[in-house]
Each structure stands twice: as structure tokens, then as C-alpha cells.
Amino acid sequence: MALGVLLDILEEIIITIRYTLTYYFMRMKGVKSFFQKLREVFMNKTIRNKILFTLAILAVYRLLVFIPVPFADIEPSSLIL
Helix, strand or coil: CHHHHHHHHHHHHHHHHHHHHHHHHHHHHHHHHHHHHHHHHHHCHHHHHHHHHHHHHHHHHHHHCCCCCCCCCCCHHHHCC
16 A cells, blocks of 8 residues: 555656756757847848848947036925926
């Protein structure tokens, strides 16, 4: 009786490990194809230049946000009517 229960528990553990590993390897295939697609995108010169230009514009915007504008009232109380 006890041996049968132990075998059932062991079988459930093996099934769980098998499903977990199958799920893990299926996800790795997705990650691998993602990096392959990303590499293909960056191999295309036109798309690569467009992506790099967009990132550069975003970086410039993020840097210019910190420059204060003269005569701009940034107090929250000025928004109240």
C-alpha cells in the first residue's frame, strides 16, 4: 500500500517535471526566434538607421527636458482657476 502511494507520488513528480521542462524549452525556442528576428532587423540598413535615429531623438528629448524655460511658472497653484 505504502509503496503504491510512493510510486504514484513519484509518477506525479515526473509528469510535473516533464511538463515544466517542455514549457521551458518551448519558451527558449521563442526567445531564440526573437533574437534571430532582431538580428535580421538590424541587418537591414534602412530599418537600422530609422531605429537608431528614433532612439537618438528620444535621447536628445530626454536631455533637453531638464533645461529650464525662462518665465515659465511651474508652480502647481497656477493651474487652479
